[in-house]
Amino acid sequence: MCGIIGYVGDEAAAPIVYQGLENLEYRGYDSAGIALVNDGGGLTVAKRSGEVSNLTVPDAPDATCGIGHTRWSTHGPPTDANAHPHTDCTDSIAVVHNGIIENHEELRAELDAHEFTSDTDTEVVPHLLEAARADEAVPDLRAALERVIDRLEGSYAVCVVDREADRIVAARDGSPLVIGHGEDAAFVASDVTAFLDRTREVTYLEDGDVADLSADGDVEVFAAGDAAGSEPVDRGVETVEWEADAAEKAGYEHYMRKEIHEQPSALRQTISGRIDIDRGRVDLDVSFPPGFLADLEEIQIVACGTSNYAGRYAARLFEDLAGVRATVEIASEYDFGAGRSPDRTLVVAVTQSGETADTLGAIRRANAAGARTVAVTNTLGSTVTREVDDTAFIRAGPEIGVAATKTFASQVATLSMLAVAIGRERGALAAADARSVLEDLRGLPGAVQQVLDAEDRVRAAASEYGDGEAFFFVGRDLGVPVALEGALKLKEISYDHAEGFAAGELKHGPLALVTADTPVLAVLTAGGRASETMNNVTEAQTRGAPAIGCVSAADEYDTLDVSLPVPDVGTFEPLVANVHLQLFAYHVANDNGRPIDKPRNLAKSVTVE
Known part of the structure; x- marks a missing residue:
């Protein structure tokens, strides 16, 4: 659920890592941070609660290795102290992590001689690495990470830097990590969108893998159970087919x-x-x-x-x-x-x-x-x-x-x-x-385009009825999942109360909640048993509720307050009606000034149970 980005190469790392954080902010935006390996040794760490734009990027033109993180909180509230990266007691090692370390309390108890500064489960990792590095039998950072991940229970994607070297080591188990191969550079991230403006050549790590990324762009991957010094495994290189600008806004506000x-x-x-x-x-x-x-x-x-x-x-x-x-x-x-x-x-x-x-x-x-x-x-x-x-x-x-x-x-x-x-x-x-x-x-693409071309009609409906106290979405048959999805969209981005129902269930309880401030949005199309659904809509209208219907193009319902036409595509008409509901949710949220791409408490990919 959090966003991870790492870069090592021959360019200044700070702007590259920061751009990666901006690209990944949809994965988490409670806080953000960067750790840079300084030229000549030493770490510079900057982190801040809130959006990526709150983060002050260190001025470190000589630092060519760094990791970054944008957080969606699980353990500990979104504060500066709980933001990643987390470091060890000596500020020699910095770690970013996605996932949940289920045995973190047990591990923290073992590390009672270490000073912890956050409430997170992640912070046990740099302290475990510090302890492992103190053992002369552990030759390098990768070997230390291999020892540490053997102790972790739960899910993780972890990236680590050490102030002594321009390299990144990373490991995954249950949370995604992908390697990007650049020219004399290497990237690691939780999603290819982090670095897609720089390379489309990628390697997907598998559970248990440990990767070692060096400043000349070389990447070695070691499978689960391999000891330090073993031969790497070949995970192959794939080409991402879509272009970097596919992940940009292309002139849209959101x-x-x-x-x-x-x-x-x-x-x-x-x-x-x-x-x-x-x-x-x-x-x-x-x-x-x-x-x-x-x-x-x-x-x-x-x-x-x-x-x-x-x-x-x-x-x-x-x-x-x-x-x-x-x-x-x-x-x-x-x-x-x-x-x-x-x-x-x-x-x-x-x-x-x-x-x-x-x-x-x-x-x-x-x-x-x-x-x-x-x-x-x-x-x-x-x-x-x-x-x-x-x-x-x-x-x-x-x-x-x-x-x-x-x-x-x-x-x-x-x-x-x-x-x-x-x-x-x-x-x-x-x-x-x-x-x-x-x-x-x-016929689906063309039908959806017709709905999009009539967006102004939906925008007007959102403007007129978007101040309702609650919103009911109803349908029958294939209209039921569309009603549920329509309500979910409105809840997610507008923060208004919305519920989806099988239309016939309105009279079995929910009708008690209907007032003149409860707009009803209905799927009245082929595949949705439109005439029966309309009977239930009428029941709500007699209680004063305004009604907005997504209606098959050939049908008319004179009593609707707003009719949104749906082109004829048979079984898939409810799916096309859903586009009207998406646009309605979008315009209600936009009129209310909501952060549409970053709804509170939510993240794009839920990688924890």
Whole structure:
């Protein structure tokens, strides 16, 4: 959840590390800090609570090695003292860390002779390194780090510098780290966006790896269990396909609005080269053992937050198109329950980052039970891709805004293609029916563009009704996950109270909360049982609630206060309606002056349980 950046090379490190922190601020913005290895020895550490812009960057033109961190608090409040980097008693070693060290209290008790200055779990690491370096049997910083990580329980991505050398050592287990290969320079970060303006050649570290980055750009990686002096392992070098400017705002005030408007191109990337409409076939480069799909009894989708709602949308499609029971589990609550046959169950993990701790835990439980597993993710080289049997990439491009937008659409599109592929292979979906679904899927980018072109209508609705005391989002069938997702977006970025409901549930309790200050936003489209949903909207209107409807283009509901048209794309109309709801949330939040890309208490990738 925190952002890590490190640089070692032949340029001044301070501006490079600071730029990396700005690029990573979406991962955490409670505090930020930098540690620089000075020319001739010594460390310069600067850290400050608040946003990266609060940090005063040290003037150190001769320092060509440094690490930085932007924090999302877990242990200890967001104060200057709790900001990273943390140092040892002698200010010789500086450490930045992402994750949670679960046995930090036990380790701190062992280090009673050391002086601690923060409330964080991280601070045990530099003091453990200090103790390890005092042992003559430990030859260097990498060996010391290997000794220390053997003591750590929980998850971590750690980067370490020592005042005696221009090098960085790093290790990961359960939290992401990626190496960037520059010309006579090396980078390490929790996300490639940190250094993508400088290199697209990357190496993804695996759990248990320790990396040693030197000033000439050389990088050595050592696998878990290797002793100091052992031969390095080759993790390979990959090229990030998207350009650095894909992670910039491109003239938009906020990343979120830019990414809402990127959905047509993201969907085209998701679909491109994967569907054959004439044959009614899909190729996601996902394969199954012979006979597995024919005997398949259940698909379990595990995910959190927005990804969970994408899974709820897809579950109905798996049942309709693939003819197999589909269930959706909140990943943090998942267990492979009794009564299921592992060899007849497919578990699908949906995670944008591929690093979501709860989802990784769910997949590990599924793997332990013997079920076949597939990941649907946006991130090449992420942990989940190594934990599952197969992966379908959503190919949405980088998403920087904390509130997910374009990845939701691309997740649903990818899962829909998987449903078609499984349905065709199982013989549950006729070619003609598959062609109809794929035609609608091909029409998605254009339909979303039509909604975006009518943004002024949504902006006006947000201006008129955005001061409500609470907001209800309702739908039926495929409209339910969209209602839930719409409410989540508004909660995340506007801080207004919002709830999503199956529309029929309004009369079973929530209607008691409806007043003239409770706008109701409804999904009234194909795939959403519009006429029945409208009955429930009318019930709210008779209590004085204003009603905003996302309506199929061919339909009219004269009693709505605002109608937002949705182009005809059949099964995917609720997904297009979601774009209206994203824009509504954005404009309500923007009118209220909220920090849209940095909502309080939230981070983009939740890598702790």
